[in-house]
Amino acid sequence: MKIPIEFYRRPDPVQIARDLLGKYLFTRIDGVLTGGRIVETEAYAHINDQACHSHLGRYTSRTQVMYEPGGVAYAYLIYGRYTLFNIITNEASKADAVLIRGLEPTEGIPEMLLRRGVASVQRNLTGGPGLLTQALGITTALYGTSLTSDVVWLEDRGAPVPDTEIRASPRVGIDYAGTDAALPWRFRIIGSPWTSPAK
Template identity: 75%
Template sequence: MKLPVTFYQQPDVVQISRSLIGKYLFTNIDGVLTGGRIVETEAYAHINDQACHSHLGRFTKRTRIMYEAGGVAYVYLIYGRYALFNIITNEVGKADAVLIRAIEPVEGIPEMLVRRGLAKVSSKLTAGPGLVTQALGITTAYYGTSVVGDIIWIEDYDETIPDELIIASPRVGIDYAGDDATLPWRFRLKNSKWTSPAK
């Protein structure tokens, strides 16, 4: 079942981020279906989180989509080449987001390999946020795209992941965020070879 927009408009971005573990992210781009099981996410909150792009009400051309109602894609570039796919959550004006960091590929793997320029399946296919977007064909062109439509969406197969199988740890690459860098808002599926290598 496709997750409804109300799922993304809940107020607790940390809980949303954790509950996305075990859900399935799909794209249908240029008529090609690709997707996989979400095994790693990170939460970013607009209040009391210096790592969040909307911290202190920051509103720019890049962050404007964050202030929309939850259920749309926030895609931006890092290092000038890697697109990162985030899902905006919460209600209008409360700019929270969940970064999808890694998936276990299950659908359209041959196309994923082509997009990633790989000859065989390995963790290099989708174990990292920049790799996920490449494999799924998500670029900055999909900034603002609904995640409950027919281009990008998430499905719930009614799988419950017990707490003992989810690792909660600090987020990656946000040393600039001061004390907020230690918040345990990175969620990973325990023992998955598809989670990103960053500690």
């Protein structure tokens, strides 16, 4: 079943990032269903977290959607070539987010192979934040789209992931965040081959 909007409006992005492991992310772009099981996430908080785009209330055309009530998509371009997909959480004006970093492909695999330009199902199909967006056809056009829509949404298919199968570690690529870079806000399912490479 589709995850209800209340799930996203809870106050703790770290808890939500952890809860999202084992859930499913789907898109229907151009009528084609693609998606898979979430195996790696990262939390970003609007307070006490220098790594977050909304740190200190930064409000620009890029970050404005973060201030919406939780449950919308925040997609943006990074390094000029990759789109990253985030879920906005918490209530309006409390601009928290969870980045989806790894997916285990389950639906629409032929279409995802096509979009990625790879020949067979392997780690580089959806293992990595810039790759899974490509596979699912996610672009900045989805900026601000509701996660209860029929374009991009998440589902709970049961089978929650027990704590013993979850590993927390520091986030990567955010050295500019100073001491906040050490926060263990990256969550992954232990042993999943679809997580991005450990650094």
